[in-house]
Amino acid sequence: MPTVSMTVNGKSVSADVEPRTLLVQYLREHLGLTGTHVGCDTSQCGACVVHVNGESAKSCTMLAMQAEGSDVSTIEGLADGDTLHPMQEAFRENHGLQCGFCTPGMVMSAIDLVRTNADPSEQEVREWLEGNLCRCTGYHNIVKSILAGAKAMAG
Amino acid sequence: MSESGIGAAVRRVEDKRFLTGRGNYTDDINQARQLYAWMLRSPHAHARLKSVDTAAAAGAPGVVAIFTGADMAADGVGGLPCGWQIHSKDGSPMHEPAHPPLAVDKVRHVGDQVAIVIAETKAQARDAAEMIAVDYDVLPAAIDMDAALAGATLVHDDVPNNMCFDWELGDKNATEAAFADAAHVVSIDVTNNRLIPNAMEPRAAIAQHDSSTGHYTLHTTTQNPHVIRLLMGAFVLQIPEHKLRIIARDVGGGFGSKIFHYAEEAILTWASAKVTQPIKWVAERSESFITDAHGRDHETHAELALDNDGKFLGLRVATKANIGAYLSTFGSSVPTYLYGTLLAGVYTTPAIYVEVKTVFTNTVPVDAYRGAGRPECTYLLERLVNKAARETGIDPVEIRQKNMIQADQFPYQTPVALQYDVGDYPAAFDTALRAADYAGFDARRAESESNGKQRGIGISTYIEACGIAPSAIAGALGARAGLYESAQVRVHPTGSVTVYTGTHSHGQGHETTFAQLVSESFGIPVENVEVSHGDTGEVQFGMGTYGSRSMAVGGPAILNACNKVIEKAKKIAAHILEASAEDIEFKDGKFTVSGTDRELAFGEVSLAAYVPHNYPIEELEPGLDENAFYDPLNFSFPAGCHICEVEVDPDTGVVDIVNFTAVDDVGRVINPMIVEGQVHGGVAQGIGQAMMEGCVYDDSGQLLTGSYMDYTMPRADDLPNLNVGTQSVMGASNPLEVKGVGEVGAIGSPPAVINAILNALAPLGVDDISMPATPARVWQAIQNA
Numbered sequence: 001m002p003t004v005s006m007t008v009n010g011k012s013v014s015a016d017v018e019p020r021t022l023l024v025q026y027l028r029e030h031l032g033l034t035g036t037h038v039g040c041d042t043s044q045c046g047a048c049v050v051h052v053n054g055e056s057a058k059s060c061t062m063l064a065m066q067a068e069g070s071d072v073s074t075i076e077g078l079a080d081g082d083t084l085h086p087m088q089e090a091f092r093e094n095h096g097l098q099c100g101f102c103t104p105g106m107v108m109s110a111i112d113l114v115r116t117n118a119d120p121s122e123q124e125v126r127e128w129l130e131g132n133l134c135r136c137t138g139y140h141n142i143v144k145s146i147l148a149g150a151k152a153m154a155g
Numbered sequence: 156m157s158e159s160g161i162g163a164a165v166r167r168v169e170d171k172r173f174l175t176g177r178g179n180y181t182d183d184i185n186q187a188r189q190l191y192a193w194m195l196r197s198p199h200a201h202a203r204l205k206s207v208d209t210a211a212a213a214g215a216p217g218v219v220a221i222f223t224g225a226d227m228a229a230d231g232v233g234g235l236p237c238g239w240q241i242h243s244k245d246g247s248p249m250h251e252p253a254h255p256p257l258a259v260d261k262v263r264h265v266g267d268q269v270a271i272v273i274a275e276t277k278a279q280a281r282d283a284a285e286m287i288a289v290d291y292d293v294l295p296a297a298i299d300m301d302a303a304l305a306g307a308t309l310v311h312d313d314v315p316n317n318m319c320f321d322w323e324l325g326d327k328n329a330t331e332a333a334f335a336d337a338a339h340v341v342s343i344d345v346t347n348n349r350l351i352p353n354a355m356e357p358r359a360a361i362a363q364h365d366s367s368t369g370h371y372t373l374h375t376t377t378q379n380p381h382v383i384r385l386l387m388g389a390f391v392l393q394i395p396e397h398k399l400r401i402i403a404r405d406v407g408g409g410f411g412s413k414i415f416h417y418a419e420e421a422i423l424t425w426a427s428a429k430v431t432q433p434i435k436w437v438a439e440r441s442e443s444f445i446t447d448a449h450g451r452d453h454e455t456h457a458e459l460a461l462d463n464d465g466k467f468l469g470l471r472v473a474t475k476a477n478i479g480a481y482l483s484t485f486g487s488s489v490p491t492y493l494y495g496t497l498l499a500g501v502y503t504t505p506a507i508y509v510e511v512k513t514v515f516t517n518t519v520p521v522d523a524y525r526g527a528g529r530p531e532c533t534y535l536l537e538r539l540v541n542k543a544a545r546e547t548g549i550d551p552v553e554i555r556q557k558n559m560i561q562a563d564q565f566p567y568q569t570p571v572a573l574q575y576d577v578g579d580y581p582a583a584f585d586t587a588l589r590a591a592d593y594a595g596f597d598a599r600r601a602e603s604e605s606n607g608k609q610r611g612i613g614i615s616t617y618i619e620a621c622g623i624a625p626s627a628i629a630g631a632l633g634a635r636a637g638l639y640e641s642a643q644v645r646v647h648p649t650g651s652v653t654v655y656t657g658t659h660s661h662g663q664g665h666e667t668t669f670a671q672l673v674s675e676s677f678g679i680p681v682e683n684v685e686v687s688h689g690d691t692g693e694v695q696f697g698m699g700t701y702g703s704r705s706m707a708v709g710g711p712a713i714l715n716a717c718n719k720v721i722e723k724a725k726k727i728a729a730h731i732l733e734a735s736a737e738d739i740e741f742k743d744g745k746f747t748v749s750g751t752d753r754e755l756a757f758g759e760v761s762l763a764a765y766v767p768h769n770y771p772i773e774e775l776e777p778g779l780d781e782n783a784f785y786d787p788l789n790f791s792f793p794a795g796c797h798i799c800e801v802e803v804d805p806d807t808g809v810v811d812i813v814n815f816t817a818v819d820d821v822g823r824v825i826n827p828m829i830v831e832g833q834v835h836g837g838v839a840q841g842i843g844q845a846m847m848e849g850c851v852y853d854d855s856g857q858l859l860t861g862s863y864m865d866y867t868m869p870r871a872d873d874l875p876n877l878n879v880g881t882q883s884v885m886g887a888s889n890p891l892e893v894k895g896v897g898e899v900g901a902i903g904s905p906p907a908v909i910n911a912i913l914n915a916l917a918p919l920g921v922d923d924i925s926m927p928a929t930p931a932r933v934w935q936a937i938q939n940a
Contacts, residue, residue, distance in 0.1 A: 020278070034183035035176015037407070039355045040440035044863035047355060075176035088174040092166055095832045099662030100173030101355040101407030107174065122876075129871035133863070135355050135408050136662045138839030138900075139871040141832055 004064050008033070009077030017064050023057075024048045026064035027074060035075040035104045039133070046132030049105035049112075050074045056112035058131070075104035078111075086152035087111050087145075096145030098136035106132050110146040114153050122147065160675030164828040168666045168681065179404040181359040181374050186433035189361070190219055192423060193280035194436070195270040195287055196445070197262035200296035200517040200856020201308070204260060204289065207270060212286035217279030220430050221287070222422075223270045224257035232256065232425060235416055235481070236390040238382075239488035240633045241320050244510070249320035252311035252515075254481040256391065256418040256425075262291070263310055263480035264517050265856055266445030271422050273434055296517040296856035300454060300475045303514050310480055310515040319478050319487070319513040324495040325571050330508035333469025337460035341543040347531045348926045349452035349477065349850040350843075351866055352524045354661075356407020357443045362423035363433035372400045373424050378409040378659050379699020384691050385636075386416040386484065392425055396691075399424075403689040406661035410840070411523035412447045413661065414701045415484035419446075444861045449850055450524020452477035453490065453531045459504075459539050465549045467502055467558045472509040472535065479520035485701075486522045487513065492572075492632045493528025493620070493702075499569035500536045501580040501616045501794055502558040507570045517856045523701060525840055526619070526901040533617040534926075537906035541613070541913070545922070551614055551910075552588065556581065559616075562884075572632075573620060575792045577886035578820060584616060586882050587796035587818040596800070609803040610813075611915025614796065615907035621895030622707030622791035622887075639786045640704070641696045642712035644673065644720055646779040648765040650758030651683045654716075657697010658709035659688050662836075663897065664829045665705060669713055671825055672891075676717035677757055678744030695782065703895025706825060707791045711890045715783035724760045724779060730771040731755060731763055789888040793895050795819035797838070797903035799911040805919065808934025810846060810912055817879045817903060822887045822894030830896050834879045837900020843869040844901070845908035849927045867927070916940070 004021075005014040008031060015030050027033045027050070038060055039047035048060040051073040078085040084092065087110050097103040106129070113120055113128045120128065125146045126139070134142060159165050172178055209221040235254040242248055253259075257268050270287055274280035297303035297310050297317055306316035334340060361374040371394055377383050380401040387401075388394045406413060423434050438446065453476050460469040476490030495509040540558075544551040560567050562579040569575065588594075596612045603610035623629070626637030643655040652673055660666060670684035687693050697709075721741050728746035729736040738749045747754040755763075763770060764779040800814040817834055824830050847867040851859040860866040885892045905926060912928050913921065920940035924932060 018278075028183075033176065034180075035178070037180070037356070038182075039357065039407075040863050042440070042862050042864055045355060045440075075174075079175050084171070084174060091174055092170045095167065095828050097170060097173055098664070098832060098836065099355065099408040100169070100178050100405065101180065103173050104176055123872075126872040126874075133355060133868050133870065135353055135410065135840070135868070136836045137832060138835035138837075138869075138877060139874055140835040140839075140877050143871060143876075 002065065004068055006067050006069060007071045009073055019065060021064045022060055023062040023064045023067050024059035027059060033074050033076050037101055037104060039101065044133065046105040046109060047102050049108040049132065051108060051112065054115065056109050075107060087149035090149030090152055091145040094141050094145040094148055096137065096142045102132060102134045106134065106142055110149060113146065114150045118150065118154055120150055159681040160671055161825050163671065163826065165667055165671055165681055165826055167664050168670060169664065180356055180407055181361065181376050182437045184361060184374055186361060186363055189433045189435050190273050190275065190430060191277040191280050192434050192436040193272045193277065193284045194268050194419065195272060195284045197258065197265060197267040197269055199262060199291055199293050200265050201294040202262050202291035203294065204258060204262060205292050206290045208288040209270060212272060212283040215279065215283035215286055217275035218272065218283045219275065220273045220426065221270055222257070222426055224255055224259040227257050227425060228255065228259055233391045235418060235421065236386055237482040237487055238484050238635050240635060241322055241487045241491050243320045244323045249487055250314045251482060252314055256421040264519050265858055266442065266519060268418050268422065271426055273426060273430055298516055298518065298852050298854055298856050300477055300514045300516065303516050304512065310517055314515060317515040319482065319515055321510070321512050322491050323510040325508035326506060327508045329506040330469045330471055333506040334460045334471065337468050338463040339461040339547055340458055341461065341539065341546050342456070342458040343539050343542050344456050345535055345538055346925055347451045347453040347534055348844060350450045350524055350848050351444055351850050352410045352412035352447055352450060353868060354408030354410055354412055357438040357440055358413065358417065358447065359437040360420055360423050361433055361435045362427035364428040364431065366431055369398050370400065371398060371424055371427065372402065373420060374402045375420050376406050376413055377403045378406065378413045378661060378701055380659065380689055380691050381657055381697045382699050383416050383420060387421050387424065391421045400692040403659060409661045410525040411450065411527060411701060414699065415448055415522055441862060445519060445858055448483045448520050448522035449479065450521065451531060452521050455535050457535055457539055459543050461543060461547060465547050465554050465557055467504040469506040470498060470504050472498060474509065474511045476511055476513045477516055477518065477521050478513050479516060479518045481520050483520035483522035486520055488633070489523050489528045494532050496572045497529050497532040497618060497620060498536065498571050501560055501618050503560055505570060518852055525837060526898045529619040529898065530902045530905060533615065533902050534906045537615040538909065541910045555584065555614065555616060559584065574789065576789050576888045577884050578792060578794050579884045580616065580794055583794065583818045583820050583882045584796045587798050587816055590818060590878060590880060591798040591800065591814060591816040593798065603802050609805055609915040609919065611803065611911045611913065612798065612800045613907045613910025613914055614798050615903050615910065616796050617903040618792055618794040619898060619902050620790035621703035621793055621898065622787050622889065623702030623704045625787045625789055637786065638698050639784050640698055640708040640712045641782065641784045642709065642716045643695055643782045644713065644716035646720055646761045648762050650679065650761045652677065653685050653687055654713055655687045655694045656709050656713060657694055657699065658705040659700040663700065663705060668706065668825045668829060672710060672713050673717060676714065679757060703897040706891065706893045707889055707895050708785060708787055710893060712783050712785035714890055715785055716781045719781035719783060720779055726771065726775055727763055728755050728760050731769060787889050791822060791887045791889065791894040793819060793821050793899050795899060795903055797907040799907040801911040801915055803912065803915045803933060805937055808930035808937065810928060810933060812842065812875045815875055815877050817877065817900065818882050819899045820883050820894065821881055821896040821899065822883050823885060823892045824881055824883065825893065830881060831879055833896045834900045835877050837898060838877055838904045839869050839874055841901045841904030842874060842908055845905040845926050845928060847873065847927050847929065
C-alpha cells in the first residue's frame with residue numbers, strides 16, 4: 001500500500017492507505033477526525049467539505065493521495081482552544097444549526113466564501129451554498145449566521 | 156421569566172459539540188474487532204427468489220459470514236410488526252402480511268434485503284456481495300394504485316386486490332343529506348406527491364453481542380430507542396429488555412423516517428450473535444433513497460357542499476393511499492387517524508364523511524414524514540376552499556372567515572372524532588393577513604405586471620393534532636401501545652441536575668429546552684442541568700420523538716418529576732430549618748420559612764438529601780431523584796395561517812417566492828429562537844413539496860429519483876427569507892400549555908404556495924396545477940390554458 005503524507009490541522013500525518021481511499025475516509029477512519037461527515041454518494045450534499053490548501057473541497061470526491069503534501073484543515077481545527085472561530089460563534093449565536101450533521105461542511109464552506117468575498121450579500125451567500133444541503137433549517141438562519149460571521153471575521 | 160427559564164431565547168447547549176466536530180453520530184462510533192456489513196438488495200421491484208447462491212462470495216477475501224432470509228427463518232426470527240391496527244368498513248382487521256427482515260420467498264420492492272455480507276472491511280463486504288448469484292423469477296410490478304387495486308399482480312399472495320384496508324370515518328347519511336340540500340357543490344381531484352424524507356445523516360447501525368452475559372447492544376439512528384427495543388426485542392428477535400440495549404446518541408435529522416423499526420436493525424443484531432464480533436452498517440445515500448420509508452402519496456377526490464351564503468354544509472372525501480410493499484411501523488395510522496380526523500380543519504363543516512382505500516404496491520413502504528397525514532388533509536381542504544371561493548365568487552379571505560370556528564365555540568367537537576380544546580383561528584388569520592400586507596397586494600400585482608410578471612397570493616389555514624398521544628384515545632383508534640412519556644429528574648448532591656427523558660432529540664434542541672424547564676422549576680442556571688436521552692441503558696422508558704410530542708408529552712413528565720423533587724425537598728428543608736413543611740416556600744432556588752429570613756439554597760438541601768448529618772431519616776428516604784410518567788388528557792391542536800406571495804415568469808414558468816408569512820399558534824413558547832427555527836425548517840420542506848420534490852417510479856418499479864441528481868432538494872437559493880411569528884392561545888390540555896411546533900411548517904405551507912401560483916396564473920386561464928409545481932409544469936400549464 002502506498003504511503004500518503006499531508007498536514008492536517010497543522011500536524012504532519014502519514015499513513016499507508018489503499019489507493020482507493022477517499023480523503024474523507026482517511027480523515028475519519030485513519031485520523032479519527034469524525035467531524036467531517038458523509039451525507040451522500042454523488043458529491044451533492046457538502047457535509048464533507050474541508051479546506052485543502054485554504055480552499056474548500058468535497059473530501060468525498062478526492063482521493064487521499066490527491067492531497068499528498070497538502071495542508072488540510074477540518075472543522076476540528078477551527079477553534080482556538082475553547083474559543084470558537086468567529087464563523088462557528090456566528091452559527092451558535094444565530095441558531096444556524098439543528099441536527100448538526102451538515103454543519104461542519106456549512107461552516108467550512110462559509111469560511112471559504114468570506115476568504116474570496118469579505119462582505120457577501122444575502123443573495124451571494126445563498127448562491128455560494130449551492131453545494132451544501134441542509135434539511136433542518138430552511139437555510140434562513142444559516143444565511144443569517146454567515147452574514148454575521150463575515151462581519152465578525154472582518155472586525 | 157428567569158434568564159434561562161421558560162420563554163428565554165437561550166442559545167443551544169448542544170451547539171458547541173456540533174460546531175467543533177465533536178458530535179457523536181452512529182458512524183462516528185467504532186468498536187474493537189468491528190466487522191462491516193453490506194446489504195445485498197433486490198434490483199427488481201417484484202420477483203420470486205428461486206435461489207440465492209452464496210458459495211463463491213463466502214470464499215472471497217475478508218468475508219466472515221453471509222446470511223440469507225432462509226437462515227433467519229430457520230432461527231424462527233419474526234417479522235417486522237406494525238404498531239397500529241386499522242379495521243375496514245366491514246369490521247375486518249387490516250391485512251398484515253409477513254414482513255421478514257431478509258426476504259424469504261419474494262422480493263417486493265427495489266432495495267428489499269436479500270442477504271447480509273459481513274467482512275473485515277466495508278470494501279470487502281461490498282466486493283463479495285457482487286459474487287452472490289441470485290436467481291430471480293421477475294414478476295410484473297404493481298406500481299400505480301388503480302392498477303394495483305385491479306389486482307392483476309399481487310404484492311402479497313394473500314392480500315386480494317392489494318387492498319390493505321378500506322376504512323371510513325364520519326356520518327355518511329348526514330353527509331349525503333347535506334349534499335342533497337346544497338346550493339353549490341364544488342369538487343376537486345388532488346394528488347399529494349410522494350416524498351423522500353432525506354435526513355442528512357444516512358441510517359446506520361452497530362450491533363454487538365456479549366456471549367458471556369447474553370447482552371446485545373445496538374447503536375442505531377433512531378428517533379425512539381425504547382420503541383425499537385420493544386418492537387425488535389419482543390416481536391422479532393425475542394430478546395428480553397434487560398438483555399437488549401439500544402443507543403442513539405446524536406442523530407442527524409429524522410423527520411419521521413427514523414421512527415420506524417427497520418430490517419437492518421434486526422438483521423445486524425441477530426447476526427452479531429452468530430459472528431460474535433461487533434458489526435457496523437452505514438447506508439449509502441443511494442440505499443437511503445430505496446429503503447428509508449417514503450411519505451405522502453395520496454390520490455383524492457373530494458366534494459364540498461355549500462349553501463347560498465357560502466357556508467360549508469358537508470364534505471365528502473375518497474382517498475387512495477399508497478402504503479408501499481410492506482406495512483411499516485406506523486404506516487397504517489398515517490392515512491387514517493392522522494388524516495381523516497383533521498378534515499374539519501378550522502371550519503364548522505357540520506357533516507363529514509371520508510373513506511380511504513390503502514394499497515400495497517411494489518414500492519418502498521410509506522409511513523410518517525413530517526406532518527404525516529395532516530399535510531395531506533390540509534392540502535386537500537385548502538385547495539378545495541380556494542376552488543369553492545373561485546366558483547362561488549366569494550373572496551378567499553371572506554369564505555374562510557365565514558366558516559371559521561369562533562373563539563367562543565371551544566371546546567369544539569368536530570364531526571370526525573376530535574374535540575379541539577382551545578384556539579382562536581380568526582385572530583391568527585387576521586394577524587397573518589396584516590403581516591403579509593394582504594391589503595396592499597393589488598398594488599404589488601400591478602407593479603409585477605408592469606414588469607411582465609404574474610403575481611399571486613395564496614392563503615392556507617391549518618390545524619393539526621399533536622402531543623401524541625392520549626393513550627386511551629389512541630388505543631380506541633387502533634394504537635397497539637399507549638403513548639405515555641416518562642422522565643427522571645436526578646438532583647445530584649451539590650445541586651446540579653441530570654434529566655432523563657424518553658423522548659429523543661435529533662435537531663430539536665431538547666438539551667436546551669428541557670434544561671430550561673428544569674431551570675425554571677428549580678431556579679438554577681441551565682448550565683447546571685444536563686439532559687440525557689437516547690440510551691435505553693440510562694433512561695427508564697420512553698416512546699420517543701414524533702408527532703410533535705416531545706414538549707407536549709415529555710415536557711409535563713419532566714415538570715411532574717421536578718414538582719415531586721420540590722415537594723420532597725421542602726420536607727427536608729423543613730426538618731433542617733425546624734419548621735413545618737407547609738410553611739416552606741420555594742422560590743428562585745431558595746427554600747424559605749414563610750415570613751422569616753430563614754432560608755436554604757437549593758444546593759444545601761440537595762446536599763442534605765445525600766450526605767446528611769441531620770436528616771428526618773425515620774420519615775423520609777434520603778436522595779433527591781424522582782420519576783414521573785405523563786399521559787396527556789387530549790391531543791394538542793396547533794393551528795395557524797400561512798400566506799405565500801409569488802412572482803411567476805410566464806416565459807419560463809419559474810416561480811419566485813417573494814414573501815412567505817406564517818402565523819402559528821403553538822401554545823406556550825419555551826424558547827422562541829428554537830420555535831422559529833422549527834417553523835423555518837418545516838416551511839422549507841413544505842415549499843420543497845410544493846415546488847421541487849417528487850418521487851418518481853417507472854412502471855417496472857425502478858426509482859427514477861434515486862439520487863440528489865434526480866430528486867430535487869431545496870437549496871439555499873431556492874428559498875426566501877421567511878416571515879414567521881407566533882400568536883398563541885393558552886389553555887392546551889397539558890400543564891405546560893404547549894401545543895407542538897415541529898410539524899406546523901410542513902403542514903401549512905404547501906397549499907399556500909399552490910394557491911399563490913394558481914392566483915398568479917388565473918388571469919392566464921390556469922385553474923389547476925399539481926405538486927411539485929416545477930418550472931416545466933408551470934410553463935406547460937400556461938401553454939395548455
